[in-house]
Amino acid sequence: MAVDTAATFEPVAADLPLVDETMQRVSEVEFEWLALLVKHVLAASGKRLRPALTLLAGKMFDYNLALLVPMAASVELLHTATLIHDDTLDKAALRRGLSTVHTVWDANTAVLFGDYMFAASAEMVSRTANVRAMRQFAQTVGIICGGELSQHYRAYDWQVTEEEYFRRIGGKTASLFALATESGAYLSGAPETAAQALGEYGYKLGLAFQIADDVLDLTSDEATLGKPAGGDLLQGNVTLPAIRFIAQAGSQNPIRRFLEAGRPADDLAVVLDAVRASDAPAAAMATARRYVDEAVAAIRGLPICAARESLTTLAAFTLERRA
Amino acid sequence: MAVDTAATFEPVAADLPLVDETMQRVSEVEFEWLALLVKHVLAASGKRLRPALTLLAGKMFDYNLALLVPMAASVELLHTATLIHDDTLDKAALRRGLSTVHTVWDANTAVLFGDYMFAASAEMVSRTANVRAMRQFAQTVGIICGGELSQHYRAYDWQVTEEEYFRRIGGKTASLFALATESGAYLSGAPETAAQALGEYGYKLGLAFQIADDVLDLTSDEATLGKPAGGDLLQGNVTLPAIRFIAQAGSQNPIRRFLEAGRPADDLAVVLDAVRASDAPAAAMATARRYVDEAVAAIRGLPICAARESLTTLAAFTLERRA
Numbered sequence: 252m253a254v255d256t257a258a259t260f261e262p263v264a265a266d267l268p269l270v271d272e273t274m275q276r277v278s279e280v281e282f283e284w285l286a287l288l289v290k291h292v293l294a295a296s297g298k299r300l301r302p303a304l305t306l307l308a309g310k311m312f313d314y315n316l317a318l319l320v321p322m323a324a325s326v327e328l329l330h331t332a333t334l335i336h337d338d339t340l341d342k343a344a345l346r347r348g349l350s351t352v353h354t355v356w357d358a359n360t361a362v363l364f365g366d367y368m369f370a371a372s373a374e375m376v377s378r379t380a381n382v383r384a385m386r387q388f389a390q391t392v393g394i395i396c397g398g399e400l401s402q403h404y405r406a407y408d409w410q411v412t413e414e415e416y417f418r419r420i421g422g423k424t425a426s427l428f429a430l431a432t433e434s435g436a437y438l439s440g441a442p443e444t445a446a447q448a449l450g451e452y453g454y455k456l457g458l459a460f461q462i463a464d465d466v467l468d469l470t471s472d473e474a475t476l477g478k479p480a481g482g483d484l485l486q487g488n489v490t491l492p493a494i495r496f497i498a499q500a501g502s503q504n505p506i507r508r509f510l511e512a513g514r515p516a517d518d519l520a521v522v523l524d525a526v527r528a529s530d531a532p533a534a535a536m537a538t539a540r541r542y543v544d545e546a547v548a549a550i551r552g553l554p555i556c557a558a559r560e561s562l563t564t565l566a567a568f569t570l571e572r573r574a
Numbered sequence: 575m576a577v578d579t580a581a582t583f584e585p586v587a588a589d590l591p592l593v594d595e596t597m598q599r600v601s602e603v604e605f606e607w608l609a610l611l612v613k614h615v616l617a618a619s620g621k622r623l624r625p626a627l628t629l630l631a632g633k634m635f636d637y638n639l640a641l642l643v644p645m646a647a648s649v650e651l652l653h654t655a656t657l658i659h660d661d662t663l664d665k666a667a668l669r670r671g672l673s674t675v676h677t678v679w680d681a682n683t684a685v686l687f688g689d690y691m692f693a694a695s696a697e698m699v700s701r702t703a704n705v706r707a708m709r710q711f712a713q714t715v716g717i718i719c720g721g722e723l724s725q726h727y728r729a730y731d732w733q734v735t736e737e738e739y740f741r742r743i744g745g746k747t748a749s750l751f752a753l754a755t756e757s758g759a760y761l762s763g764a765p766e767t768a769a770q771a772l773g774e775y776g777y778k779l780g781l782a783f784q785i786a787d788d789v790l791d792l793t794s795d796e797a798t799l800g801k802p803a804g805g806d807l808l809q810g811n812v813t814l815p816a817i818r819f820i821a822q823a824g825s826q827n828p829i830r831r832f833l834e835a836g837r838p839a840d841d842l843a844v845v846l847d848a849v850r851a852s853d854a855p856a857a858a859m860a861t862a863r864r865y866v867d868e869a870v871a872a873i874r875g876l877p878i879c880a881a882r883e884s885l886t887t888l889a890a891f892t893l894e895r896r897a
Binding site: 280282284285336339340359360362363364365366367369370371373374376377380381382385386388389390392393395396397399400401403404 | 603605607608659662663682683685686687688689690692693694696697699700703704705708709711712713715716718719720722723724726727
């Protein structure tokens with residue numbers, strides 16, 4: 252990763268380990284095998300981008316770690332729970348370089364354990380004792396699930412529209428980013444307009460993040476991604492760069508042929524070559540860049556401080572990650 | 575069912591339809607196919623025992639339907655969500671006489687939709703704006719999932735202990751009954767001792783309910799159950815009557831042979847005949863009866879009123895249902 256997240260997270264870097272410690276304590280349960288499951292999924296540590304967003308948003312106001320740490324941990328636990336179910340349904344073998352739960356254990360264990368982690372994230376947010384945070388959390392879980400269901404429902408359909416795509420990634424990705432930033436603000440006594448601004452920042456950043464992710468899935472390689480390229484298309488998931496490519500190529504396009512032929516793995520390289528040779532990936536990245544600009548614009552009216560600077564820098568870096 | 579639940583629920587019977595209406599409104603979503611899913615699972619209406627428990631507990635104190643209706647709806651939605659995942663993992667074809675979600679749609683849809691209903695139940699409890707209710711709700715989801723995981727982990731093992739069994743059903747069933755009754759009490763301004771008493775009532779009632787259910791699964795027939803008898807053993811789930819039978823029959827027993835042979839469906843009748851010929855079912859029912867007595871005893875100190883009478887009657891009826 253080209254981005255120095257440690258530097259970007261600097262205003263809250265000293266406190267991020269508290270979030271990790273709080274998450275790890277979820278593994279302190281009576282059953283040894285359940286503890287093993289929790290440790291397994293928490294060992295595959297991500298960049299902790301979402302918890303950092305919560306702390307950075309809070310840092311702009313009355314920075315209260317007693318509320319912000321459980322909130323940040325809750326957001327990351329929820330993210331982890333959704334990944335467990337996603338990987339199980341997608342039959343993905345790897346996540347963050349580690350074997351997925353359903354491959355180490357089995358699919359039924361993975362479904363039940365994903366449920367358990369949803370519960371752990373809900374219990375964690377309840378530690379804020381803040382009704383608004385708990386309610387937004389519950390609503391966000393519903394929005395994420397709606398986005399996932401929508402993606403599942405429209406899978407294998409080459410005629411997915413941009414409108415459907417944005418509704419889907421708004422649900423499955425951007426809503427969680429918005430929860431992370433907005434809750435960080437109002438849990439720290441931010442004025443309502445500032446909380447809304449940070450919520451909008453998070454939402455737009457989430458859209459940009461997901462678009463960049465979807466472009467990389469088509470244009471990058473296995474060594475960089477940690478999983479084979481083109482995984483989205485193999486799952487029948489038609490993303491923005493694919494939609495843009497199809498719009499240019501017309502109704503007789505290689506993505507349609509690939510999907511209608513039942514997604515033969517051997518034909519994937521041809522599809523990827525065609526997409527890469529087009530300007531669809533660049534067009535999608537331009538859209539992501541526009542959302543980054545809108546995210547930064549959303550918080551431009553907030554007081555200048557180190558945390559706001561970090562959020563601004565971080566937004567720009569979203570497009571460069573793993574590139 | 576031999577029990578006239580309408581009469582038992584009498585003090586709150588006029589208000590139970592409000593709970594149903596509130597639940598049905600979950601289907602008012604943008605996507606028609608998601609609305610169809612919600613309507614499908616809510617059409618298979620159960621007895622609404624858990625919502626009735628919440629309202630009856632609240633009826634003993636300052637009966638506030640603005641809080642009790644979303645709480646009761648939340649408990650029933652959570653119950654529905656757990657059934658969707660249970661049936662999917664068990665590959666069950668029917669639930670309450672209707673086809674299960676994974677058979678009408680597919681397993682992936684069922685997992686995502688179960689998640690969605692979990693979210694709907696969490697959103698519903700947030701409408702109480704009561705931190706204690708929201709926190710107990712989240713903790714209960716975790717306890718239920720822990721119970722389900724424990725059952726899954728110990729499946730196919732004929733040497734499950736009674737201690738393990740009670741921990742499992744305490745998690746997967748009794749904790750939700752306790753949430754239903756205890757929250758009904760404290761949302762209605764009950765004194766803490768009364769809330770605790772009603773929580774204990776719910777927990778003990780839940781244990782009795784599950785034991786009776788587990789006995790019926792071994793001793794009843796398909797016409798009565800709405801599904802084939804012996805389903806638990808076919809799933810490798812060794813319940814209290816089975817544990818009691820094994821304790822009498824010794825280490826060379828037909829349940830062990832059945833499980834070790836990979837649960838051949840053709841051999842199930844022999845196992846069921848042996849269990850039915852023993853006094854293990856009656857011994858398990860005696861234990862259920864003891865928990866009913868303890869449930870009734872837990873609320874004996876509360877003020878005499880129609881709602882308390884209903885809860886007392888309802889506890890006794892738990893053992894007679896479908897018998």
